[in-house]
Amino acid sequence: MTEQMSSKSAAAIDRAKAQGRAALIGYLPAGYPDIQSSIDAGIAMARNGADLIEIGIPYSDPVMDGSVIQAATTEAIANGFHVASVFDVVAGITAATDAAVLVMTYWNPVMRMGVDEFSRRLAEAGGAGLITPDLIPDEAAEWFAASDKYGLDRVFLVAPSSTPERLAMTVEASRGFVYAVSIMGVTGARQSVSSAAEKVVADTHAAGAERVCVGLGVSTADHVREIAAYADGVIVGTALVAAIRDGGVDAVAQLTKNLSAGLGRATAQA
Amino acid sequence: MVDASTANSDENVADAFLQGGTSLRNAAGPYFGSYGGRWMPESLIAALDEVEDTFEKAKADPEFLAQLKDLNKNYSGRPSLLTEAKRFSEHAGGARIFLKREDLNHTGSHKINNVLGQALLAKRMGKTRVIAETGAGQHGVASATAAALLGLECVVYMGAEDCRRQALNVARMQLLGATVVPVTNGSQTLKDAINDALRDWVSNVDNTHYLLGTAAGAHPFPAMVRFFHEVIGEEARAQILEQTGKLPDAVCACIGGGSNAIGIFHSFLDDASVKIYGFEAGGEGVETGRHAAAITLGRPGVLHGARSYLMQDEDGQTIESHSISAGLDYPSVGPEHSYLADIGRVTYEPITDTEAMEAFRLLCRTEGIIPAIESSHALAGAIKVGKQLTEGKENPADTIIIVNLSGRGDKDVETAAEWFDMLDENGNVKGTTLSTRKPKGTSERSNLEISTEEANGGRN
Numbered sequence: 131m132t133e134q135m136s137s138k139s140a141a142a143i144d145r146a147k148a149q150g151r152a153a154l155i156g157y158l159p160a161g162y163p164d165i166q167s168s169i170d171a172g173i174a175m176a177r178n179g180a181d182l183i184e185i186g187i188p189y190s191d192p193v194m195d196g197s198v199i200q201a202a203t204t205e206a207i208a209n210g211f212h213v214a215s216v217f218d219v220v221a222g223i224t225a226a227t228d229a230a231v232l233v234m235t236y237w238n239p240v241m242r243m244g245v246d247e248f249s250r251r252l253a254e255a256g257g258a259g260l261i262t263p264d265l266i267p268d269e270a271a272e273w274f275a276a277s278d279k280y281g282l283d284r285v286f287l288v289a290p291s292s293t294p295e296r297l298a299m300t301v302e303a304s305r306g307f308v309y310a311v312s313i314m315g316v317t318g319a320r321q322s323v324s325s326a327a328e329k330v331v332a333d334t335h336a337a338g339a340e341r342v343c344v345g346l347g348v349s350t351a352d353h354v355r356e357i358a359a360y361a362d363g364v365i366v367g368t369a370l371v372a373a374i375r376d377g378g379v380d381a382v383a384q385l386t387k388n389l390s391a392g393l394g395r396a397t398a399q400a
Numbered sequence: 401m402v403d404a405s406t407a408n409s410d411e412n413v414a415d416a417f418l419q420g421g422t423s424l425r426n427a428a429g430p431y432f433g434s435y436g437g438r439w440m441p442e443s444l445i446a447a448l449d450e451v452e453d454t455f456e457k458a459k460a461d462p463e464f465l466a467q468l469k470d471l472n473k474n475y476s477g478r479p480s481l482l483t484e485a486k487r488f489s490e491h492a493g494g495a496r497i498f499l500k501r502e503d504l505n506h507t508g509s510h511k512i513n514n515v516l517g518q519a520l521l522a523k524r525m526g527k528t529r530v531i532a533e534t535g536a537g538q539h540g541v542a543s544a545t546a547a548a549l550l551g552l553e554c555v556v557y558m559g560a561e562d563c564r565r566q567a568l569n570v571a572r573m574q575l576l577g578a579t580v581v582p583v584t585n586g587s588q589t590l591k592d593a594i595n596d597a598l599r600d601w602v603s604n605v606d607n608t609h610y611l612l613g614t615a616a617g618a619h620p621f622p623a624m625v626r627f628f629h630e631v632i633g634e635e636a637r638a639q640i641l642e643q644t645g646k647l648p649d650a651v652c653a654c655i656g657g658g659s660n661a662i663g664i665f666h667s668f669l670d671d672a673s674v675k676i677y678g679f680e681a682g683g684e685g686v687e688t689g690r691h692a693a694a695i696t697l698g699r700p701g702v703l704h705g706a707r708s709y710l711m712q713d714e715d716g717q718t719i720e721s722h723s724i725s726a727g728l729d730y731p732s733v734g735p736e737h738s739y740l741a742d743i744g745r746v747t748y749e750p751i752t753d754t755e756a757m758e759a760f761r762l763l764c765r766t767e768g769i770i771p772a773i774e775s776s777h778a779l780a781g782a783i784k785v786g787k788q789l790t791e792g793k794e795n796p797a798d799t800i801i802i803v804n805l806s807g808r809g810d811k812d813v814e815t816a817a818e819w820f821d822m823l824d825e826n827g828n829v830k831g832t833t834l835s836t837r838k839p840k841g842t843s844e845r846s847n848l849e850i851s852t853e854e855a856n857g858g859r860n
Contacts, residue, residue, distance in 0.1 A: 189716075189717065190586065190717040190718040191586070191591065191592075191595050191703060191704075191718055192595075193441070193595050193598040193599060193602075193704075194441050194443075194599075194602070196599075200585060204585075204586070207717065212715055213715040213716065237439055237702055238701045238702045238703065238710070238712065238716040238718075239715055239716035239717070240716070241701055241702060241716060242701060242712060242714070242715060242716030243715075243716070263441055264439055264440060264441050264702075265439065266438065266439075266440065266442055266445060268437075268438060269437050269438060269439055286442070287441065287442045287443070288442060289441075289442050289443035289446075290443075291442075291443055291444075291445070291446040291447070291605065292442055292445070292446065293446060293449075296442070296445060296446075300442065311442070311443055314443055314602060314603060314604075314605055314606075315602060315603040316599045316602060316603065
């Protein structure tokens with residue numbers, strides 16, 4: 131893993147590790163239902179036990195997302211979301227909390243703005259880096275240059291289907307942490323966590339990754355507990371999106387608190 | 401996003417080509433200039449590698465090639481004819497127009513070429529299930545056909561809007577044993593069907609091959625789909641030489657994703673004397689914003705795994721495309737076409753709905769052939785090209801143009817009847833009680849509900 135420069139994500143995960151636990155990473159899309167709610171919900175997640183916040187950019191063709199996130203991001207776009215607003219959300223959350231704030235985005239919106247320009251503005255907003263579900267290191271030359279220039283984390287994904295060669299290459303390309311996809315599928319709550327997840331994490335660690343976080347299908351404190359036993363961080367998305375949809379920021383705060391209980395400690399700031 | 405160095409190298413390629421030094425054929429991917437690649441989730445990379453590896457081995461395996469050739473000949477009915485359209489030609493400045501009759505293939509379009517190839521690959525990979533997207537239904541029907549022939553389970557994703565426009569093809573796929581899933585996300589057309597097919601693939605990749613229907617998407621699909629369609633151009637080239645003794649002056653095809661076009665273009669790419677034209681769907685006119693002219697008005701971006709020209713807004717959100725032809729209603733285009741556009745080897749122009757429908761009617765009445773509305777875009781383009789190339793010429797009949805007639809228009813009869821105002825308010829053919837469908841207001845709903853139920857029934 132590229133570690134010659136400081137990483138906000140790595141620092142946040144390491145703070146959790148120093149407390150003897152895995153990190154909790156909460157995802158919500160920007161602009162759902164509106165920009166201010168996204169900021170408030172991000173702050174609520176950070177104050178109720180989330181160590182890292184992942185803010186998604188609503189996109190017209192989200193092929194890795196299941197129906198709950200699709201519905202939310204479609205609504206955000208219909209409500210007039212513009213990509214540049216994501217920087218306001220990031221800045222709003224980083225101004226109020228210590229959480230590392232990453233942006234999760236499909237690649238075309240970044241390309242459209244210009245990879246360098248996007249990166250500069252993300253860094254200015256205090257963002258930690260990008261999680262890129264449809265960008266593999268093989269295509270990421272521009273992103274390597276920009277992320278180095280602005281000191282941003284590059285969070286690439288690994289999957290149960292990744293070969294040892296691709297695991298090694300992806301670990302080498304990543305900075306901050308590696309995002310292990312728990313299951314072959316798209317985002318969405320599932321009854322149980324795939325047994326494939328533990329193996330992916332072990333293989334990714336073995337390939338040299340210091341920090342591996344698991345996402346996809348994680349929705350309950352029990353899931354969090356199970357994954358926290360072997361991973362450096364646990365990523366929850368769909369369940370939080372459903373919470374803000376059904377109960378607003380308060381529901382996000384409550385769910386985050388419940389989830390963080392799975393990390394094996396009471397939340398400090400709640 | 402094309403930087404100066406890329407632009408220069410593209411110009412160099414074009415120069416080298418014009419001097420006869422560079423072949424534009426058989427570009428292997430993953431890149432075509434700065435286009436193509438694999439802008440895909442890591443979860444699918446292993447599957448793409450498996451497809452690529454299987455394809456490369458099959459391509460070099462005489463047994464596979466013999467199997468494919470046998471199916472093309474004895475199942476699809478290849479070679480397809482090259483028919484001179486003499487009466488139609490009179491409307492194109494007198495240039496001699498020849499139609500490459502992909503409409504005569506089994507299932508009624510060029511799509512069968514690709515699905516037979518990919519379905520054979522699916523069997524080689526040990527997959528038991530194929531999934532496909534479809535716009536007009538031609539690729540869905542072809543996929544369902546190949547799946548039935550080879551004993552594979554088949555699920556076809558089709559935009560709900562397209563299910564309505566092409567209800568007959570929905571029934572056709574169901575008759576062939578496929579499950580049709582109406583897609584209600586986004587614009588409910590081809591791009592959204594591809595999104596859902598990709599979501600299915602990532603979830604079921606162990607037993608499933610994604611039988612992508614056009615020369616777009618992530619590597620190896622653009623190069624692989626082209627390979628299976630190259631037979632169109634190979635036949636056309638030999639047939640035109642046999643019938644006229646010379647190469648054509650121009651080759652025309654319609655472009656949605658661009659598979660029929662790249663298939664016929666391929667054999668002529670290195671013939672500098674042959675002008676090549678791709679006709680995009682100009683919809684209601686490119687100035688209205690309601691069109692599908694990705695190359696004409698798009699800018700490079702990534703969608704469905706490839707970097708290519710893309711209709712997108714200032715935020716990089718995909719703009720919904722519009723065309724009277726469901727098969728061309730796609731906001732991007734295969735990456736090899738983007739490259740061929742940039743280096744100037746192929747000229748891409750938009751054809752409006754109106755122009756396409758006029759050409760549709762003209763071919764019906766001058767040649768007794770009902771073309772697909774997709775292919776009618778190529779016909780309309782050929783009329784323009786014919787007039788251009790024959791202008792001021794003493795013997796316009798010296799000018800020879802091949803049009804890829806990529807599909808037949810049976811599926812488009814209802815759309816055409818509406819367009820030409822042949823129906824009364826009950827949907828009956830005027831002056832008769834002959835209905836092309838149930839009365840307005842009931843049919844659209846009930847058709848969809850039936851197909852949704854059956855799709856779910858097939859799934860459960």
